[in-house]
Amino acid sequence: MKRNISTILIAILVAGCNPTPTPAPALEKKEPSAMQKKMAQYITVQLTADTAGLSEKEKQMLPLLIDAAKTMDEIFWMETYGDKAKLMSSISDPEIRRYAEINYGPWDRLGDNKPFVPNVGDKPKGAAFYPSDLSKEEFEKVATDQLKSLYTIVHKDPAGKLTATPYHEAFADPTKRAADKLKQAASLAEDPGLKKYLELRADALLTDKYQPSDLAWMDMKSNNVDVVIGPIETYEDELFGYKAGHEAYVLIKDKEWSGRLAKYIGMLPGLQRALPVPVEYKRETPGTNSDLNAYDAVFYAGEANSGPKTIAINLPNDEEVQLKKGTRRLQLKNVMRAKFDKIVVPINDSLITPEQRKQVTFDAFFSNVMFHEVAHGLGIKNVIKGKGTVRAALKEQAGALEEAKADVLGLFLVTQLQNKGELGNADVKDYLVSFLASIFRSVRFGGSDAHGRANRMEFNFLMQNGAFIRDDATGTYRVDFDKMQTGVNALSEKILKFQGDGDYEGVKAFMTEMIKISPSLQADLARLASANIPIDIIFDQGK
Numbered sequence: 001m002k003r004n005i006s007t008i009l010i011a012i013l014v015a016g017c018n019p020t021p022t023p024a025p026a027l028e029k030k031e032p033s034a035m036q037k038k039m040a041q042y043i044t045v046q047l048t049a050d051t052a053g054l055s056e057k058e059k060q061m062l063p064l065l066i067d068a069a070k071t072m073d074e075i076f077w078m079e080t081y082g083d084k085a086k087l088m089s090s091i092s093d094p095e096i097r098r099y100a101e102i103n104y105g106p107w108d109r110l111g112d113n114k115p116f117v118p119n120v121g122d123k124p125k126g127a128a129f130y131p132s133d134l135s136k137e138e139f140e141k142v143a144t145d146q147l148k149s150l151y152t153i154v155h156k157d158p159a160g161k162l163t164a165t166p167y168h169e170a171f172a173d174p175t176k177r178a179a180d181k182l183k184q185a186a187s188l189a190e191d192p193g194l195k196k197y198l199e200l201r202a203d204a205l206l207t208d209k210y211q212p213s214d215l216a217w218m219d220m221k222s223n224n225v226d227v228v229i230g231p232i233e234t235y236e237d238e239l240f241g242y243k244a245g246h247e248a249y250v251l252i253k254d255k256e257w258s259g260r261l262a263k264y265i266g267m268l269p270g271l272q273r274a275l276p277v278p279v280e281y282k283r284e285t286p287g288t289n290s291d292l293n294a295y296d297a298v299f300y301a302g303e304a305n306s307g308p309k310t311i312a313i314n315l316p317n318d319e320e321v322q323l324k325k326g327t328r329r330l331q332l333k334n335v336m337r338a339k340f341d342k343i344v345v346p347i348n349d350s351l352i353t354p355e356q357r358k359q360v361t362f363d364a365f366f367s368n369v370m371f372h373e374v375a376h377g378l379g380i381k382n383v384i385k386g387k388g389t390v391r392a393a394l395k396e397q398a399g400a401l402e403e404a405k406a407d408v409l410g411l412f413l414v415t416q417l418q419n420k421g422e423l424g425n426a427d428v429k430d431y432l433v434s435f436l437a438s439i440f441r442s443v444r445f446g447g448s449d450a451h452g453r454a455n456r457m458e459f460n461f462l463m464q465n466g467a468f469i470r471d472d473a474t475g476t477y478r479v480d481f482d483k484m485q486t487g488v489n490a491l492s493e494k495i496l497k498f499q500g501d502g503d504y505e506g507v508k509a510f511m512t513e514m515i516k517i518s519p520s521l522q523a524d525l526a527r528l529a530s531a532n533i534p535i536d537i538i539f540d541q542g543k
């Protein structure tokens with residue numbers, strides 16, 4: 001694999017889950033060890049990010065930002081485990097060492113955090129943010145704002161008293177190195193918004209005061225290069241959810257796609273009026289100020305690089321910044337590409353009828369995902385009879401129905417825009433077959449996941465409307481394009497009416513019936529599992 005100035009390659013590991021028993025090994029083959037089985041869940045994929053559109057100075061910034069990001073790896077190790085060097089020197093098996101690198105510690109993030117290194121014990125709920133023997137009661141008795149802060153680490157002094165050390169003191173050395181790299185990158189920045197953000201972010205790392213840099217991040221709009229860096233999410237603190245873990249993403253904005261998204265968001269009010277429902281169900285005017293952009297990721301570090309990987313980021317978390325500036329949604333296009341190549345393509349080869357397979361394309365898959373996001377802005381947020389929000393009226397049913405709405409209205413949007421000649425020369429049929437292949441992907445997320453339930457319902461509804469036909473001899477599916485269009489319109493109308501009427505009982509009965517998995521679909525999903533088609537992806541990477 002060649003690396004040059006216009007190409008940065010990162011390798012990702014793909015997590016494969018194979019719930020079906022593996023066939024008995026041939027006699028001459030040795031049974032794989034438990035660790036080999038764990039490692040076999042991952043395959044390495046290489047992603048490329050095109051830097052051809054960047055200026056020379058922007059290209060020079062990337063290695064500085066990657067160096068800054070790498071210090072987040074060092075800090076996150078200390079937050080989640082403690083002394084990485086000591087752990088690594090205690091492990092002689094190279095496969096176990098590799099697995100510890102992937103997991104940022106000796107506990108298996110894909111296996112309920114069970115230890116895979118002998119004699120390490122269970123993972124403390126508070127990771128290494130707190131003393132490992134700390135109980136909730138003990139902490140709550142003495143908890144001060146400093147002890148509960150997002151940005152402090154808690155220790156016990158020799159007298160047994162709890163003390164809080166700010167991150168910038170506890171991790172002074174890597175923090176200072178990260179800040180230095182950000183300042184060097186800022187000195188190269190040509191975009192004034194980016195320059196200001198990088199300078200403020202460097203200061204924030206040195207003081208643990210993040211709000212000025214979060215505000216500057218929301219203000220910057222014309223940058224090509226971006227970095228999300230610092231202590232951000234609190235998932236790693238399972239004891240209280242107080243402590244933020246360090247992480248970083250280094251990103252390159254896809255200006256072409258971001259520009260198209262901005263244009264489509266601007267067209268939403270007109271598209272809202274075209275929705276296939278009576279006028280009272282589309283009286284609201286969709287907002288056109290969403291900040292939705294597409295990026296290629298070139299580096300993940302720290303918490304972002306541990307466990308299952310995200311393909312979309314929604315930040316900042318600071319509610320005061322959200323009220324003043326809103327939030328920004330970042331779609332990571334090359335990571336979606338990896339999911340397409342490693343998950344959607346093999347599903348296509350297994351479950352779509354051979355003559356329609358060529359219509360499953362990355363552009364159509366990506367467009368469907370993007371228009372799903374845009375379509376969340378369509379429809380109505382408040383019920384039309386009585387008062388209140390759709391979310392409040394539909395309670396626990398609201399999430400899955402809203403995801404299904406975004407799926408079908410996303411398809412509605414794609415076909416409307418295509419008919420208006422806004423999507424270039426792509427074939428509408430590509431979106432429809434790619435949508436079906438992606439339904440199989442999402443159905444596998446399971447019934448406890450809102451997207452999983454939404455996709456099961458969509459599959460059953462469209463199937464009953466003749467939009468897909470299963471060939472029982474081969475277990476493959478064919479899209480009937482005309483019936484798919486009428487089915488999508490019928491489902492759009494059904495969902496928008498449920499939402500507008502705030503019909504909780506109706507939605508509950510409908511969903512309960514429609515998320516059932518038929519024996520034939522069960523058999524098809526079992527075929528995907530036995531073919532070792534992965535469900536999720538995670539990253540491994542080097543410069």
Ligand SMILES: [Zn+2]
Pocket residue numbers: 372373376403406
């Ligand atoms: Zn969604």
